[in-house]
Amino acid sequence: MVTEALSFDFGQYMPPLVRGAGVTVGLVVAAGIAGTIIGMLFGVARSAPLAPIRWLASVYTNFIRGIPILIILLFLYYEIPLLFPYATFSQTITAVIGLSVYAGAYMAEIFRGSIQAVPRGQLEAGQALGLNYVQRMRYVVLPQALKIAVPPGIGFLIALVKASSLVSVISATDLTRAGRIITSQNHQALTTFLIVAALYFVISYPLSLLGRWFERRLA
Numbered sequence: 001m002v003t004e005a006l007s008f009d010f011g012q013y014m015p016p017l018v019r020g021a022g023v024t025v026g027l028v029v030a031a032g033i034a035g036t037i038i039g040m041l042f043g044v045a046r047s048a049p050l051a052p053i054r055w056l057a058s059v060y061t062n063f064i065r066g067i068p069i070l071i072i073l074l075f076l077y078y079e080i081p082l083l084f085p086y087a088t089f090s091q092t093i094t095a096v097i098g099l100s101v102y103a104g105a106y107m108a109e110i111f112r113g114s115i116q117a118v119p120r121g122q123l124e125a126g127q128a129l130g131l132n133y134v135q136r137m138r139y140v141v142l143p144q145a146l147k148i149a150v151p152p153g154i155g156f157l158i159a160l161v162k163a164s165s166l167v168s169v170i171s172a173t174d175l176t177r178a179g180r181i182i183t184s185q186n187h188q189a190l191t192t193f194l195i196v197a198a199l200y201f202v203i204s205y206p207l208s209l210l211g212r213w214f215e216r217r218l219a
Contacts (some may be wrong), residue, residue: 010038013182017192020178021199023092027164027174028203031099034155038100039107044137046112057108064105070166073098077170095167095174099160106156107149114149115141154211162206165200175199 045057064072064126076098088099118141126136169176179196183189 007073008188009097009186010079011129013186013192014120014184014195016178016198017175017195020173020175021174024161024164024175024200025173025176025203026162027092027095027099027167028157031103031164032160035103035107035160036094036153037073038048039111040102040142041108042104042108044142045106046108047115047126049133061112064101065109069098069102069163070169072102073170076197078083083142091167091170091172094170095164096171099167101159101166102163107153110149110152110156111153114145117148118144126141151211151215154207158207158211161200161207 038075042057042060045053046061048054048057055151073095077091077094122144123136125142131139165176166173167174168180168200171177175196179192183192
């Protein structure tokens with residue numbers, strides 16, 4: 001192992017690994033933002049007073065959470081273009097869509113739980129002020145629910161960083177795929193993937209620190 005590490009050509013192989021890490025960060029940021037928006041919409045829908053809206057939101061969240069992210073990515077990349085020839089996207093765009101759909105379902109559950117955690121007296125106070133449902137959600141419930149949702153949301157974002165490694169199966173050149181390409185060139189799998197693991201840690205650890213900081217601030 002020591003000999004392999006010493007013979008690893010960092011000057012040649014680190015730049016593509018860093019570029020792959022940049023792609024991973026970009027995917028996670030894009031999917032995190034889109035997934036949060038989707039999750040907020042469906043989380044609010046899960047708490048809506050109309051049963052059909054709650055049912056539709058429940059179907060989406062339960063269905064997507066019951067499917068591995070790998071199947072979602074493969075379906076979007078290989079099957080959707082066959083069904084809809086004009087819906088053909090690049091590997092990167094497909095990866096963002098797949099991760100966003102996946103993240104949206106989990107964020108919806110986080111938002112639903114956060115909305116339900118807001119004391120019911122807050123809703124009653126909003127009703128007493130004459131606010132309708134939309135106004136109560138916008139001005140009373142969501143500002144408090146967002147604070148509750150941030151720590152578990154950051155925890156899921158860390159999980160999303162690791163889940164993003166599966167986009168390599170559709171040939172998106174993220175950090176994992178960059179490591180596989182380099183391994184096929186230098187045949188130094190152990191050293192290469194130790195560096196890949198270290199780069200994933202570098203991406204994930206600041207998020208965990210952010211989550212801890214926010215939890216302390218809330219406390």
